Amino acid sequence: MIVVSELTVRYGASVALNRVSASFAEQTVTALVGHNGSGKSTLLHVLAGILRPTSGRIEGTLGQRVAYVPQRTVVGENLPLTVRELVGMGAWQRRGLWRRLTAHDRDAVKVALTRLGIADIAERQMSALSGGQRQRALLAQALVQRGDLLLLDEPTTGLDTQARAVINDVIDEEAARGAIVVVATHEPLDAERAGQTLTLTAGCLRMPTDTAVSA
Numbered sequence: 001m002i003v004v005s006e007l008t009v010r011y012g013a014s015v016a017l018n019r020v021s022a023s024f025a026e027q028t029v030t031a032l033v034g035h036n037g038s039g040k041s042t043l044l045h046v047l048a049g050i051l052r053p054t055s056g057r058i059e060g061t062l063g064q065r066v067a068y069v070p071q072r073t074v075v076g077e078n079l080p081l082t083v084r085e086l087v088g089m090g091a092w093q094r095r096g097l098w099r100r101l102t103a104h105d106r107d108a109v110k111v112a113l114t115r116l117g118i119a120d121i122a123e124r125q126m127s128a129l130s131g132g133q134r135q136r137a138l139l140a141q142a143l144v145q146r147g148d149l150l151l152l153d154e155p156t157t158g159l160d161t162q163a164r165a166v167i168n169d170v171i172d173e174e175a176a177r178g179a180i181v182v183v184a185t186h187e188p189l190d191a192e193r194a195g196q197t198l199t200l201t202a203g204c205l206r207m208p209t210d211t212a213v214s215a
């Protein structure tokens with residue numbers, strides 16, 4: 001369980017998160033919803049440990065392995081990597097940078113590629129992928145990391161129904177494996193399937209709709 005209390009993040013004079021308190025349980029998908037600029041990515045960055053809050057507390061993250069997938073629009077489109085290489089980078093957190101992947105890592109890459117339905121394009125350059133394929137590759141990389149905490153920023157935005165279904169199934173499977181999953185989304189249908197929905201309005205949290213354990 002990760003518990004955040006009274007989290008505030010300021011960028012200069014502007015307040016991106018305003019005294020947000022919430023908890024995130026294992027085996028549960030939490031959807032973060034809210035308008036553009038409401039603070040969803042900021043909260044993900046704090047949970048990922050990329051951004052230190054101006055004030056407030058985070059408890060329970062010690063020892064957690066974090067896998068974070070940013071919005072695909074902020075990931076360079078021209079990464080000079082094949083899909084397999086990108087997905088293999090997910091093992092670096094455990095192996096260290098630039099180390100050769102073990103047979104076990106290569107298996108994990110293969111499994112992740114298959115789960116996301118992109119095994120057939122594994123040797124293709126990332127720059128030659130469609131938006132939906134790129135999103136699947138980024139998520140496959142996160143699967144290889146086997147995070148205790150999986151943070152996803154708008155993983156299904158702009159994708160067709162089939163790609164969304166694949167990604168949503170994988171998200172559910174990761175929660176069922178025991179991960180704490182937090183997904184920022186603008187898709188009402190994706191938010192509906194989450195075990196917990198947190199609505200941010202201009203950096204403030206509205207009362208959550210409940211915390212049933214997701215399946």
Ligand SMILES: Nc1ncnc2c1ncn2[C@@H]1O[C@H](COP(=O)(O)OP(=O)(O)OP(=O)(O)O)[C@@H](O)[C@H]1O
Pocket residue numbers: 011014015016034035036037038039040041042043184
């Ligand atoms: N690096 C930054 N410097 C200054 N202000 C920032 C920075 N990053 C975010 N902000 C501001 O913080 C607020 C929250 O932004 P954030 O990206 O968390 O929103 P969001 O809910 O993820 O939006 P979107 O749905 O558009 O992705 C916005 O007002 C934004 O302009």
